[in-house]
Ligand SMILES: Nc1ncnc2c1ncn2[C@@H]1O[C@H](COP(=O)(O)OP(=O)(O)O)[C@@H](O)[C@H]1O
C-alpha cells in the first residue's frame with residue numbers, strides 16, 4: 001500500500017446547510033456562513049481535541065467519525081491510513097437540522113482527498129459522490145461541498161447529480177434553533193412509504209415555484225414553500241417547531257422545517273422581513289416550552305474550504 005506523507009497541515013471549514021427548504025425533500029439545500037473549523041496534521045499516531053458541540057460525547061480516538069472516514073477514503077484508493085492529529089471546533093449544533101453530519105463527512109473526505117498526492121486527487125466531485133453515498137441523500141452534502149443553492153438528485157445507478165442555482169440578492173435565511181435536538185435517523189423513521197398522487201403533484205408545483213422564488217422573484221416564497229412530503233408527518237415529533245412555523249406563516253413569512261428539524265428556517269426577502277421574523281421568534285420564544293435562539297447567517301457562496309499551511 002502507498003503511504004500518506006506525514007507532517008502535512010491543513011485547516012478545513014465546512015459550512016452548515018439547511019436542506020429541503022419545504023418541498024425539496026432530499027433535493028434542495030442552501031449553504032450557510034456558519035462553519036465548523038478543523039485543524040488537521042498527518043502524524044505517526046492519532047490524537048483528538050474537541051471544543052463546542054459533542055465535546056462531552058464524541059470519541060477521542062480513531063473511531064471519531066472524521067478520522068474513521070478519512071482512513072476509509074484512503075484505503076479505498078490504495079493508501080495506508082496515516083495518524084491524524086485533529087483539533088475540532090464544532091460550531092454547527094448537532095441533531096438540529098443544520099447539516100452537522102454532512103459538514104463532518106464532507107470535511108473528512110475533502111481533507112483526505114487534499115492529503116493525497118496531487119495525481120491521485122478526485123477533487124470536489126469525488127468528495128460529493130462519496131459523502132452523498134455515506135449520508136444516503138445528497139441535499140445537505142451538495143451545498144456543503146459546492147456552496148450556494150443546490151438542486152441534487154440520486155440517479156438510477158446510485159450516483160448523484162447536482163446543479164447550482166443563483167440566489168436572488170434579497171433572499172436571506174433566518175434560523176430559530178431550539179435547545180432540544182432530534183436525530184435525522186429518528187425523523188426519517190416517521191415518514192410514510194408512499195404518498196397520495198395528488199399530493200405528489202402539488203409538491204412538484206410548489207418545488208418548481210420555490211426555485212423561481214429563490215432565483216428570480218421572492219414574492220413567491222410563501223407559495224413555493226408548501227410541503228407535502230415530510231413536515232406534516234414529523235410535526236408530532238417537533239410540536240414547538242410546528243407552532244412557530246404556523247405563527248411565521250400566518251404572518252406571511254416563508255417558514256419551514258430546516259432539514260429534518262427541529263430548527264425552523266424562514267426564507268425572507270430583505271431587512272424588513274428579517275426584522276419581522278426576529279420579533280416573531282422572540283415573541284414565540286417567550287412563551288415556548290423550549291428555549292430558542294435566532295441566527296441570521298449570510299448565505300455561503302463557497303462550500304467546504306481547505307487551507308494548506
Ligand atoms: N463534527 C462532528 N464530528 C463528529 N461527529 C459528528 C459531527 N457532527 C455531527 N456528528 C455526528 O452526527 C450526529 C448528528 O447527525 P444528524 O442526526 O444527521 O443531525 P444533523 O446532521 O441534522 O445535525 C451527531 O450526533 C454525531 O454523531
Ligand SMILES: N[C@@H](CCOP(=O)(O)O)C(=O)O
Pocket residue numbers: 017019020025026027096097098099100101102137139140184187188230258259260261
Ligand atoms: N432530506 C433530509 C435532510 C436532513 O437534514 P439534516 O440537516 O437534518 O441532517 C431529511 O429531511 O431527512
